[in-house]
Amino acid sequence: MSNRFILNETSYFGSGAIRNIVTEVKQRGFRKALIVTDKALVKFKVVEKVTALLQQADLDYEIFDEVLPNPTMNVVNAGLIKFKASGADYMISIGGGSPQDTAKAIGIITNNPDFADIRSLEGTAPTKKPAVPTIAIPTTAGTAAEVTINYVITDEENKRKFVCVDPHSIPVVAIIDSDMMASMPPALKAATGVDALTHAIEGFTTLGAWELSDMFHLKAIEIIARSLRASVKGEQQGTEDMALGQYVAGMGFSNVGLGLVHGMAHPLSAFYGTPHGVANAVLLPHIMAYNADFTGEKFRAIAKAMGVQNSERLCIEEARIAAVEAVKSLNRDVDIPATLREVGMKEEDIPELAKAAFADVCTGGNPRPTSVEDIERLYRSIY
Structure with missing residues (x-):
């Protein structure tokens, strides 16, 4: 019997760790980000802590802020459309488990179009290619979605949540900065x-x-x-x-x-x-x-x-x-x-x-x- 262990390529920890995002983007040669997040984090200027750094470094991005708590298949499909239209080549997921899981699903389906039916990803789907590269930035201290190979999507039609387990979905970089969590009630x-x-x-x-x-x-x-x-x-x-x-x-x-x-x-x-x-x-x-x-x-x-x-x-x-x-x-x-x-x-x-x-x-x-x-x-x- 053998046991497998999968972790992020790179992770940063500590107050101010978010500043490493510019170095990571440039070293990896990324051109344009789709930022996956929710409206509350945009409204309360949490996302701005990241976009300000990108702007200072003249790094291009667009924002998809339609993520809902317990993200649905409809949200994922909307994100897929946004990603393709944006011309982005990587994602930055900012938020709790919902934005992280949404980005994982978008990234997997984009690079594995045979799984465009989101329900087909339930369990351990045999995807062939790694997801779109994602830099994951959590704003809550709980889900650990930034380091896991799992994501959960809600099937509203059938009133059920399904778990997807896919090593290809893990973000390439995780940035765990407590300053990004300061606004949590x-x-x-x-x-x-x-x-x-x-x-x-x-x-x-x-x-x-x-x-x-x-x-x-x-x-x-x-x-x-x-x-x-x-x-x-x-x-x-x-x-x-x-x-x-x-x-x-x-x-x-x-x-x-x-x-x-x-x-x-x-x-x-x-x-x-x-x-x-x-x-x-x-x-x-x-x-x-x-x-x-x-x-x-x-x-x-x-x-x-x-x-x-x-x-x-x-x-x-x-x-x-x-x-x-x-x-x-x-x-x-x-x-x-x-x-x-x-x-x-x-x-x-x-x-x-x-x-x-x-x-x-x-x-x-x-x-x-x-x-x-x-x-x-x-x-x-x-x-």
């Missing part, structure tokens, strides 16, 4: 931060986990657990650390997969537009408790990474409870909703939600075998 910092914690915990316990990925995930749990509260309060060091922690989590889970939290979160976004990070955050402690008996000693390591004192002295049942309680405590401290009803779930939709969650590609990595009936019961218990 506290609620968004909280939701995206627990999303990052979900990536780390699910990546650590997924069936595909191994020693190299475990190293990344445990470090990510440690960084996030010590930094998220401070980041939500607006402390600069907390924000800086969260920018790193979410990226480290992405380095791991992109290569080994996730689990039932994501499987159950995706339908909530598809049905109701629930922000992905919020859905994950509400679900995480409950699914951890559901999986606990199938994780060996891993919950003890999670408890230790989250700062639980004397975790090595606890019996395994106590260590598992301590890990779940540490996550619940963090959720409470950053004001994550406690129930799915608070984030818009409708009880009458549970049977359909459960079917969609069971079919989700992430569910297959869950450490505990599950069924549609199990998932229905979980949704009801968290409702």
Whole structure:
């Protein structure tokens, strides 16, 4: 058996890292960028932090700002039209997971036109060529889409989100600059931060986990657990650390997969537009408790990474409870909703939600075998 690991060609970290974009563009010989983003980031002049640098260096660009939360197939198609019309030869994706995922889909289809039907990219599509080169600049500390080979698109017609896993989609450059995240409101910092914690915990316990990925995930749990509260309060060091922690989590889970939290979160976004990070955050402690008996000693390591004192002295049942309680405590401290009803779930939709969650590609990595009936019961218990 062999294990594969794929990461960005180049990544930059730290306050002011965005200034490296000009050097990267010139060294790679790129001519014109299509900037993929959303209207809010243009309105609040976050995108301007990048375009100002491009203008100073006399680098050409156009902007596509039609991206929506939980990006749809229609958004991707509009982006494809814009990219072709612009004459661009690379992209700069600026934003959270939605602009990053949109750019990935645009880049893959542009260079692999046989997959113009976006639904054909679901799962592990056999694309032949790398996507259009993309420089990814996250503005949230959560999704780690800038370092992953995954992207998620919403099929509005069928009310479902589908996951695409393609090594050809990874951005060539990632720039993780906490200054680009400074305008995040506290609620968004909280939701995206627990999303990052979900990536780390699910990546650590997924069936595909191994020693190299475990190293990344445990470090990510440690960084996030010590930094998220401070980041939500607006402390600069907390924000800086969260920018790193979410990226480290992405380095791991992109290569080994996730689990039932994501499987159950995706339908909530598809049905109701629930922000992905919020859905994950509400679900995480409950699914951890559901999986606990199938994780060996891993919950003890999670408890230790989250700062639980004397975790090595606890019996395994106590260590598992301590890990779940540490996550619940963090959720409470950053004001994550406690129930799915608070984030818009409708009880009458549970049977359909459960079917969609069971079919989700992430569910297959869950450490505990599950069924549609199990998932229905979980949704009801968290409702």
